[in-house]
Amino acid sequence: MIVLLASLPFYPLVSFLVLIAFGKRLSWRLAAIISVSSMALTVLVSAILLFELSTSQNQVLSVNLWHWFDLSNQMGTGVVNVRFYLDGLSAVMISVVSGVGFLIHLFAAIYMKADTNFSRFMAYMNLFIVAMLILVLADNLVLLYLGWEGVGLCSFLLIGFWYQEKSNVLAARKAFIVTRIGDTSMAIGLLLMFNTFGELNIAAVTTLAQQANIAAGPSSFSSSEQANNIYWIALLLLGGAVGKSAQLPLQTWLPDAMAGPTPVSALIHAATMVTAGVYLIARMHGIFLLAPEVMNYVAWLGALTLLLASVAALAQTDIKRVLAYSTMSQIGYMMLALGAGAWSAGVFHLMTHAFFKALLFLTAGAVIYALHHQQNLFKMGGLLKKLPFETSLFLVGLICLMALPGTSGFFSKEAIIAQLWSSNTAGPMLWWCAILGALLTSIYSCRLFFLAFLGTARCTENPQAEKSLLLRSALIILALLSLFGGLIPLDLTLVFSAAIQTPLVQLIEPTWLHSVAIITPFIGMLFSWFYFQNYRLSPLKGTKYNIEASEGKIVLFCRQGLGFDVFYNALLVKPYQWLAQVNKRDIFDQIIMLNAWYVGLWHDSLILVQNGSLRWYLAAFGLAIILLLGVSFL
Amino acid sequence: MTVTLIMLALVIAGALAWRAETYWQGSAKWLALISLALLATVFAVFVIDYAINHNNDFAQLQVLSRVNWIKTFNIQYSIALDQLSIVLIALTWLLAIICALVSWHEIKRHVGFYYFNLLLTIAGIIGVFVAVDMFLFFFFWEVMLLPMTAIIAIWGHEKKHFAALKFFIFTQVSSLLMLVAIIATGYFHLLQTGQLSFYYLDWLMLDIPLSMSQYLMLGFFIAFAVKLPSVPLHSWLPDAHTQAPTAGSVLLAGVLLKTGAYGLIRFVIFLFPQASTQFAPIAATLAVVSIIYGAKMAFAQQDFKRLVAYSSISHMGFVMLALFAFNSMAYQGAIVTMVAHGLSSAALFSLAGMIYQRIHSRNLADMGGFWQSAPRMGGFALAFAGAAFGLPGLANFIGEFLSLVGVFQVLPEFAVIAALGLIGSAIYGMVLFQSSFQGTPTQDIIDLQPRELIICGSLLLMLLAIGLYPMLLLKFSFGA
Numbered sequence A: 001m002i003v004l005l006a007s008l009p010f011y012p013l014v015s016f017l018v019l020i021a022f023g024k025r026l027s028w029r030l031a032a033i034i035s036v037s038s039m040a041l042t043v044l045v046s047a048i049l050l051f052e053l054s055t056s057q058n059q060v061l062s063v064n065l066w067h068w069f070d071l072s073n074q075m076g077t078g079v080v081n082v083r084f085y086l087d088g089l090s091a092v093m094i095s096v097v098s099g100v101g102f103l104i105h106l107f108a109a110i111y112m113k114a115d116t117n118f119s120r121f122m123a124y125m126n127l128f129i130v131a132m133l134i135l136v137l138a139d140n141l142v143l144l145y146l147g148w149e150g151v152g153l154c155s156f157l158l159i160g161f162w163y164q165e166k167s168n169v170l171a172a173r174k175a176f177i178v179t180r181i182g183d184t185s186m187a188i189g190l191l192l193m194f195n196t197f198g199e200l201n202i203a204a205v206t207t208l209a210q211q212a213n214i215a216a217g218p219s220s221f222s223s224s225e226q227a228n229n230i231y232w233i234a235l236l237l238l239g240g241a242v243g244k245s246a247q248l249p250l251q252t253w254l255p256d257a258m259a260g261p262t263p264v265s266a267l268i269h270a271a272t273m274v275t276a277g278v279y280l281i282a283r284m285h286g287i288f289l290l291a292p293e294v295m296n297y298v299a300w301l302g303a304l305t306l307l308l309a310s311v312a313a314l315a316q317t318d319i320k321r322v323l324a325y326s327t328m329s330q331i332g333y334m335m336l337a338l339g340a341g342a343w344s345a346g347v348f349h350l351m352t353h354a355f356f357k358a359l360l361f362l363t364a365g366a367v368i369y370a371l372h373h374q375q376n377l378f379k380m381g382g383l384l385k386k387l388p389f390e391t392s393l394f395l396v397g398l399i400c401l402m403a404l405p406g407t408s409g410f411f412s413k414e415a416i417i418a419q420l421w422s423s424n425t426a427g428p429m430l431w432w433c434a435i436l437g438a439l440l441t442s443i444y445s446c447r448l449f450f451l452a453f454l455g456t457a458r459c460t461e462n463p464q465a466e467k468s469l470l471l472r473s474a475l476i477i478l479a480l481l482s483l484f485g486g487l488i489p490l491d492l493t494l495v496f497s498a499a500i501q502t503p504l505v506q507l508i509e510p511t512w513l514h515s516v517a518i519i520t521p522f523i524g525m526l527f528s529w530f531y532f533q534n535y536r537l538s539p540l541k542g543t544k545y546n547i548e549a550s551e552g553k554i555v556l557f558c559r560q561g562l563g564f565d566v567f568y569n570a571l572l573v574k575p576y577q578w579l580a581q582v583n584k585r586d587i588f589d590q591i592i593m594l595n596a597w598y599v600g601l602w603h604d605s606l607i608l609v610q611n612g613s614l615r616w617y618l619a620a621f622g623l624a625i626i627l628l629l630g631v632s633f634l
Numbered sequence B: 001m002t003v004t005l006i007m008l009a010l011v012i013a014g015a016l017a018w019r020a021e022t023y024w025q026g027s028a029k030w031l032a033l034i035s036l037a038l039l040a041t042v043f044a045v046f047v048i049d050y051a052i053n054h055n056n057d058f059a060q061l062q063v064l065s066r067v068n069w070i071k072t073f074n075i076q077y078s079i080a081l082d083q084l085s086i087v088l089i090a091l092t093w094l095l096a097i098i099c100a101l102v103s104w105h106e107i108k109r110h111v112g113f114y115y116f117n118l119l120l121t122i123a124g125i126i127g128v129f130v131a132v133d134m135f136l137f138f139f140f141w142e143v144m145l146l147p148m149t150a151i152i153a154i155w156g157h158e159k160k161h162f163a164a165l166k167f168f169i170f171t172q173v174s175s176l177l178m179l180v181a182i183i184a185t186g187y188f189h190l191l192q193t194g195q196l197s198f199y200y201l202d203w204l205m206l207d208i209p210l211s212m213s214q215y216l217m218l219g220f221f222i223a224f225a226v227k228l229p230s231v232p233l234h235s236w237l238p239d240a241h242t243q244a245p246t247a248g249s250v251l252l253a254g255v256l257l258k259t260g261a262y263g264l265i266r267f268v269i270f271l272f273p274q275a276s277t278q279f280a281p282i283a284a285t286l287a288v289v290s291i292i293y294g295a296k297m298a299f300a301q302q303d304f305k306r307l308v309a310y311s312s313i314s315h316m317g318f319v320m321l322a323l324f325a326f327n328s329m330a331y332q333g334a335i336v337t338m339v340a341h342g343l344s345s346a347a348l349f350s351l352a353g354m355i356y357q358r359i360h361s362r363n364l365a366d367m368g369g370f371w372q373s374a375p376r377m378g379g380f381a382l383a384f385a386g387a388a389f390g391l392p393g394l395a396n397f398i399g400e401f402l403s404l405v406g407v408f409q410v411l412p413e414f415a416v417i418a419a420l421g422l423i424g425s426a427i428y429g430m431v432l433f434q435s436s437f438q439g440t441p442t443q444d445i446i447d448l449q450p451r452e453l454i455i456c457g458s459l460l461l462m463l464l465a466i467g468l469y470p471m472l473l474l475k476f477s478f479g480a
Helices: A002-007 A010-025 A028-055 A088-111 A118-137 A141-159 A166-197 A202-216 A225-244 A253-259 A262-271 A273-283 A285-289 A292-314 A319-339 A343-370 A388-402 A408-420 A428-453 A469-487 A513-531 A553-559 A564-582 A587-609 A614-633 B002-023 B027-053 B083-102 B111-130 B134-155 B160-193 B200-205 B210-227 B236-243 B246-269 B273-300 B304-323 B328-359 B375-388 B395-410 B412-437 B450-468
Strands: A061-073 A076-086 B062-070 B075-081
Touching: A002 A028, A002 A061, A002 A076, A010 A028, A010 A118, A010 B375, A028 A061, A028 A088, A028 A118, A061 A166, A061 B328, A061 B395, A076 A088, A076 A118, A076 A141, A076 A202, A088 A118, A088 A262, A088 A273, A088 A343, A088 A469, A118 A141, A118 A262, A118 A273, A141 A166, A141 A202, A141 A225, A141 A253, A141 A262, A141 A273, A166 A202, A166 A225, A166 A253, A166 B395, A166 B412, A202 A285, A225 A273, A225 A285, A225 A292, A253 A262, A253 A319, A262 A273, A262 A319, A262 A343, A273 A285, A273 A319, A273 A343, A285 A292, A292 A319, A292 A428, A292 A553, A319 A343, A319 A408, A319 A428, A343 A388, A343 A408, A343 A469, A388 A408, A388 A428, A388 A469, A388 A513, A408 A428, A408 A469, A408 A513, A428 A513, A564 B273, B002 B027, B002 B062, B002 B075, B002 B111, B027 B083, B027 B111, B062 B134, B075 B083, B075 B111, B075 B134, B083 B111, B083 B246, B083 B328, B083 B450, B111 B134, B111 B246, B134 B160, B134 B200, B134 B246, B160 B200, B160 B210, B160 B236, B210 B246, B210 B273, B236 B246, B236 B304, B246 B273, B246 B304, B246 B328, B273 B304, B273 B412, B304 B328, B304 B375, B304 B395, B304 B412, B328 B375, B328 B395, B328 B450, B375 B395, B375 B412, B375 B450, B395 B412, B395 B450
Parallel strands: none
Antiparallel strands: A061 A076, B062 B075
């Protein structure tokens, strides 16, 4: 069984190698079969592993592949192995990655059929799965970092998959560099962590940190140097997490990342990679628990991103960008949960979100495909009649996103909101943020639905839906998972056993908390029903409703992500480019070449003297004699 | 003895190739390639045989021969090997073969003479890595320099004379300082023991007062810092790398820069440990500045080769920083970085040469969208750029990570600033890859040919092997 765990990332890896080696020589059918069946194998093996895990004694499986390298400091040697570690948390992740990944591969195999670079596309998707599996299975942070950078590279490649477009190239570059900033923070965190603990193995670091806490006693620990280090480690790891998970302040890359093909947005920028930051924090919860201030930052960053992204989503005109901002805000919920110490709830929301957001993206992809690559919401409308299948699936996705009772989103979001009020590191303020976020979520969801599927048909061409059975079955499975995924029993108590905390001050929760949380989405829907009524109604004969995207200053500001791009451009990008431009000739080189110029100057002026004309020499001779005589007489 | 014969054989093979080309056209490259492969094998067999017979893992310097050369000054022909020099010589052999291969169709004029110079440079480099008599070291240092200058000056690009001259003057001036330091240290040996000596192992026994060793150390340091190169003495490198023919750039970036690092290890740090510890803050500052400044300059470049050249400055900054942290982890990281950078920069320069052969330009503005017509080349370009910006799984990551972990234990602030170089490298790596292989296709180029596939494939395999299984290198201690 251990062999199966070790082999898990190798199925997609083999497929990747085959697809890259043969490239365009593979027919569509062969390339699709190879890549999708490798994913099917991954799903199968993951399922066996899940079963094994549930029957194993301590609910942990681990396997050592090979010895990577050693790190040493004065405390001793930390061995860094290529070693996979499967526990409840990574089990959730591998099921999401392989399960949702398989469905998206299936969808993509048909969706991307006409693309001339189909096999390259599937190869990248496979490579992404490899890196993602390594990320979630790594037993030490260096291996995790390998997966972390690997998914970043694949994300870059897939955003820029249609690289002939300049804008796609720039979007890919932006995604890579912005996340790299976060990655660097994480790398520095690893350096500090190794310096503090002499280990980079996740389990060992967690144990060491907790031992230090117990040994010093909680009160004296918080002032010790080690506690200070742990604070910084947690903060630096958080830097990595916000980069990958597109949270404040490194969130700007995600909306642009929608330049990639839609299956990419579904797989990487909704279901799996962007939740890697959430996974990282959940995985390192032992460290974060010892730095409650940082947990508070996590909660606040999550809450702020949640609100910011929902406001931005309200103003978007591009269907994929609405979903991108929605992803950002849903990850904000997960971060909020982690910050509040609601670890299981955060991971639970990660899973349900993967289901319904993948469904939303893929259905949006199907709609865009049917409309001949039209992504503008204001050019859609009235699709309910023309694309009933897509509409109903999209609706399923949206009600999960809005967390209407009974759907999977409801269970996970409620689980988060319920724990916020009385958490040590969150509190009523953040609870209200979460509620406000839920309200905004339901408003932008309704706006999206009304604009795209109700009202008058504003698209000029007749929609042509792809009616392939495989494609539709992928969507239906995702819809079922979205609806009923909340019923999947997720028992992570063993993983987070250290995290069970008793609140310092037991806040008394008002009785109306839960009812408010449940009602909020409906308030949003009611509001939208009236506020956006010209979006949903067909104009009466003779009257004309203005269905144009607003171009007001505030709307534009929100549409462009609340000014962060402009700000960063002015603060970082422009100065760096300016500096590079100004010093293009290399100031050090110019200083050194000044010597050469000086020597050259003498060379040239002395050449002038040696011009070979006798008159010059005589004149100079005479002049010199006069000068010398004059000097000697004076 | 064998090592001496190998060096001699390289020179003879070079001369033969030079003569042979005049009789049979196209024979020089075959002769060079075959002799390189053969001699590399002989060297490998010799090292393995020696290790088994003497039951020795080369952890310490193994003196192979010691013959009187100039008796008056007690100058000897003495050569030795240890793990450090063996690894660097192995890298030299590999890149030498790559050099012969990349020159295959590129060199059209004076072909025979070209291969003579190439083999002579390689003989000089190997000499530098094995010499343990300082005078002999200086001799090889010059042997390595002259044919290299010729390679740039004769077979280079449009500004070759300027670049060759600049390279020559920088190296000469700095090695003059080293010569003074060598003579002074030898003379100091005379004062202390009553005998003049230039023998490295004798020098290790010397007990030089700090006030004096500071200056001696500085003489060596400057010579090697120019070679490495470190800001502010780096400016010969972009010109030389850009103007040299492909093999010249490969050799310069892949091995010649490493002689600087090798010198820093062997003759600065091991000979003057106290003085260099004292000097460490300055050296580390220079190193950090090199890392950031090199990355920033690389971003500003429009010339493919110039960009890679500046990135080399950034990478070698990691090596210097790691060396002056005086930490065994950082030291190992420095050695892995040296090998990794040797492979990855050689790969990027080879790629630049292949592109140049197709479009006759090094300007990034003339490139774009090559992925369309040359997907294999694009894949390799991405992998090599990835190596340059420290993608885990490739060798450079291991080197940089170990260096940073080691440096962080000693000089945490420096390690943090150096880590920011990771962002800088991602930026120039993206610019390099995206402006050549992505974007709107400007023209169609031919994809990699079998010979080029061998070059790129073998380099990538090595990078992957060290990246995934670094114990290949790390199981040696390199005399730390």
